[in-house]
Amino acid sequence: QVQLVESGGGLVQAGGSLRLSCAASGRTxxxxxxxxxxxxxxxxxxxxxxxTRSGNTYYAxxxxxxxxxxxxxxxxxxxxxxxxxxxxxxxxxxxxxxAITGRLTSITPNLWGQGTQVxxxx
Numbered sequence: 519q520v521q522l523v524e525s526g527g528g529l530v531q532a533g534g535s536l537r538l539s540c541a542a543s544g545r546t547x548x549x550x551x552x553x554x555x556x557x558x559x560x561x562x563x564x565x566x567x568x569x570t571r572s573g574n575t576y577y578a579x580x581x582x583x584x585x586x587x588x589x590x591x592x593x594x595x596x597x598x599x600x601x602x603x604x605x606x607x608x609x610x611x612x613x614x615x616x617a618i619t620g621r622l623t624s625i626t627p628n629l630w631g632q633g634t635q636v637x638x639x640x
Contacts, residue, residue, distance in 0.1 A: 537599050
């Protein structure tokens with residue numbers, strides 16, 4: 519059973535940066551597509567970014583240019599570097615994983631982390 523544990527959320531001023539981490543445990547974790555989904559207060563969940571084991575990346579168009587997703591396959595860890603943060607980026611950010619990339623981008627992955635809060639103050 520693969521488990522996902524996020525870290526790195528917090529409070530940051532507009533224009534600042536944060537780096538989120540998600541560690542995956544489990545025998546098959548390294549084979550999964552991993553990524554991030556966020557949910558702002560009162561809004562639906564939104565795809566943020568995903569990365570395959572081979573390093574192919576996918577980004578939400580609304581945040582592209584401000585994000586870098588990367589992964590360390592040896593450590594089964596995925597990272598999300600977020601720059602030039604805006605108050606509208608305030609949300610709970612969930613790590614997600616699935617064997618199929620399309621399930622990440624369609625926000626229907628089989629595996630979810632518990633979420634980490636990101637708050638951007640103006």
